[in-house]
Amino acid sequence: MQFTCAKEDLLTAIGTVNRAASKMQKTILECILFSCGETGITLRATDIALSIKTEMNAQVEQTGDAAIPAKLLYEIIGRFPESDVTFKSVGENSMEISCLNSKVVLQQMDADEFPIFPALEDKEQIKLPQCVLRTMINQTLFAAAVNEDKPILTGLLFDIEPGSLTVVALDGYRMAVRRQAAISDIARKCVIPSRTLREVSRIISDTEENVKISISGNMALFEAGNTEIYTRLLEGEYINYKNLLPADCATSVKVETNMLKDSLERASILAREGNNNVVKFEISEKNLEITSNSEMGNIDEQIPVITEGKDLVIAFNAKYVLDVLKNVEESEVLMQYNTGVSPCVVKQENSDAYEYLILPVQLREE
Amino acid sequence: MQFTCAKEDLLTAIGTVNRAASKMQKTILECILFSCGETGITLRATDIALSIKTEMNAQVEQTGDAAIPAKLLYEIIGRFPESDVTFKSVGENSMEISCLNSKVVLQQMDADEFPIFPALEDKEQIKLPQCVLRTMINQTLFAAAVNEDKPILTGLLFDIEPGSLTVVALDGYRMAVRRQAAISDIARKCVIPSRTLREVSRIISDTEENVKISISGNMALFEAGNTEIYTRLLEGEYINYKNLLPADCATSVKVETNMLKDSLERASILAREGNNNVVKFEISEKNLEITSNSEMGNIDEQIPVITEGKDLVIAFNAKYVLDVLKNVEESEVLMQYNTGVSPCVVKQENSDAYEYLILPVQLREE
Structure with missing residues (x-):
């Protein structure tokens, strides 16, 4: 595997996925999986509950996969000067990363051990502008429960109806309800973990471009631009919030x-x-x-x-x-x-x- | 005691002295002593090792003294709108503080219990621009010892010679030596606690106006504008730094x-x-x-x-x-x-x- 890309693009791509990586050191889950195809690079990180994937342009010399510890990589790339960065596999399991006069050699982990990403079938979908979803998340997230007494309340209810999305958070002392028009012809309720939504809010941008939310089984997928965020749903019955108003x-x-x-x-x-x-x-x-x-x-x-x-x-x-x-x-x-x-x-x-x-x-x- | 002053002046004056106040609650040392004379207000705070005093303009209605907990006061005044603030003694031991539509009544402590401030006799003095002293402190402080194994090394050596000041910090692994011309006709060495110098650096401004440093017995005094900072000196013999170079x-x-x-x-x-x-x-x-x-x-x-x-x-x-x-x-x-x-x-x-x-x-x- 060998490719060259702009430091800034690389840092953005790593920054997008790296918070899904696990903090448990010396496990494959602390890594970002780089998949280098003919035309560009896919980066993936997952701790099983949350999985993020994004794409990046690069000048590819040699295709291949590599799993590299996310935290260390992000810190080093962040310190590189604003220039081109080259990744090159060396020896059995090392990656040489160079930028101007700096050359770093990092130990890789076994890319084959990296978990297979989830896939959604029979998707039910809803679309709305990224800036709108971000506001809806930020204006409700603070009211979700922090302690785990009732796990379902640590997530946010997404109440999807034809033509609208309502996001609800409550913790027993207060409740937040946000409604907005959205492109949807389904009716479906699901509860998405707060942690996922913090990452979604961070990753989506302040544009009018749509984010697409798909739900299938016990999974949800957020798609925005080049990035896909997969999350498990919280299981259980959410309180009938309409009765509380x-x-x-x-x-x-x-x-x-x-x-x-x-x-x-x-x-x-x-x-x-x-x-x-x-x-x-x-x-x-x-x-x-x-x-x-x-x-x-x-x-x-x-x-x-x-x-x-x-x-x-x-x-x-x-x-x-x-x-x-x-x-x-x-x-x-x-x-x-x-x-x-x-x-x-x-x-x-x-x-x-x-x-x-x-x-x-x-x-x-x- | 009753006076009115601009919120901004009051906040600056409290901010100047309040870090000398002790964090021990329910003691007189957690207070700022307000002394309200005919023409203005003096604020004092001390934890015995470090004492700070500053002056502020105010429209005085009634003279008097009051001791008010520093931390609470600073936080409340900081939240007031930008307007005039009025202090007024009410009842036996309360202070009413009002600003537009806000009125706070705080418990005072007994102003008579507030420690008498130190006085320096037979002062030996040195003067230099405030901006120069600030740079000298900031460029040496980081090299002072943090742990208390050798207490003398937690301070900075001020090596005063006729016409110059040298500030030295060392911790056993590295040493910082800063020399600068200064107005002085004395030769004297003293070791000033790091904590004092952090406050001095914070309080003095980036002007060419002089700060005056006076030393007497085991005390030093920094005077800058309306503000006086008194500190105990560290006792003991400092290493002969010149031999190390x-x-x-x-x-x-x-x-x-x-x-x-x-x-x-x-x-x-x-x-x-x-x-x-x-x-x-x-x-x-x-x-x-x-x-x-x-x-x-x-x-x-x-x-x-x-x-x-x-x-x-x-x-x-x-x-x-x-x-x-x-x-x-x-x-x-x-x-x-x-x-x-x-x-x-x-x-x-x-x-x-x-x-x-x-x-x-x-x-x-x-």
Whole structure:
């Protein structure tokens, strides 16, 4: 195997696949498999649960396969000067990689041991712009469960319907629901691991070009440009999220996103000191008062708002409200309440593109 | 006590003193002491070993003293909008701090318990531009000892002579020596803790304005603008560094700083994998070859150089050479050698402004 390519292309290709490589050293799974054909190179990395494959242009002198440890390779290529890089097999199981006055010889592993990549049959498909999917992932991922008590909740529900995609995350304290039009004529639900979606969000670009999502059996495949990302699905029944969204609202508050965010960030400095991050909201017609206190002191924030409906007192974990406010793009949001002990919904005015549900915390009697 | 000031001035003043405050919570040492006089505010923080004091303008309504926990205060003020901030004593021991629609009430501690600041008598002084002292500190600090086996080596030697300052750091494997002209008519040596100098470097600015250093007994004082930094000196005898610098050189190599740095960074990726970061230098008339190897593979770097004197083979811990190359500003450096087992000196051509001494490591027989 021998080829020459631009350092930048090589670094991009390695960077695309290398996070699927396992961190377990001295195993074939820590390697990237380079498959050098007549016209270009395919790079593959996998830790079985997640597999990524991408293509790269190169000037090929001799075809062949090679498995090279991903982490070491990525670090070395990253330090190379901006020039052409040549890979050349030497001896039994070594790869000589050279760039200008630098020459590195790395031990290969046995390419034949590299796992065969999954293949999807009877695919059901949906398409949407890469920039849209990235936003949908980033605006929901934070609400997925982190601990493994209920493994299904560590993933995101992809609820595909003809003409639309809804992405849902929930962890028992809050829920994020994002809907968007998409090209699809199927109806299918599946739960995709958070880790996969972090990689998908990193790899897809901010373009209007489509990403194609295919689902078959217990696998999903994301295709974007030259890159394919295969993932196992999480197994189990996801909660019926539609039932959790309240139908009515007794109090609706329109507030400037950044003003509320800044106030909550100040309040949570005191709230987290021995008060479990609890902040109290007192909602009246034109004013939202946020207070929190600890043995270090207390804080009082006054925020101008437009309220429709009843006055209300309710308390939240400041973090859950902040997570939402940090992830919405609009300068104003609506917060809809029913009672002081029922969930609040954060959404855009006149749109169902997103709905965030946040459970309140019970106020101790004072 | 009551005063109003610009948020930005307040944040700068707190940021200047707050790193001297102790991290031990619920003690007076975690506080900043605000002393509010007729015309402005003095802020002080100390953990006894290091004490910092600065001045700030404010519109004073009522004079007085207050001790407020530094960390909490800094975080809250940092989150305030860019506007005026008002401090006002309320009740027995609370401070109300308000900014636009935010109002925070913090518990004070007893200002009378705050330690009295040191005073220096019979001062011996030296002056030099703040930007020069900052560079001298940053170009030597990395070579000071980190572990406490020989406490004196965790500080930097300030060797003051009439008309000059030399700053020295060494840790047993390498030594940094920086010399600069300064306004002084004294001869005095003292060893200043690294931690103090990190704060000095952070607080002094990149201006030509002088910083004044005063030494008296076991204390030193740095004065820059409105700010005073007091520090204890380290006690004990510092090594006679002048004796360590070799008088002669058998091999002198002129090399491009960045080219050598880039090669060493690549080589050290392989060198650190099970080879204690050892890189081998083979010096000939026009070429420096750097090699390193591990069970993962090996690397070979060729660097054009101009050598005067004998060919030489020598090995180093790559980190010690890199630390020097990352901290010099010149595009070319001289590396001077005697034998493969004696220290190398890195310096500028035709200047003694800095001399870095690096001990080689012994090459295993191959």
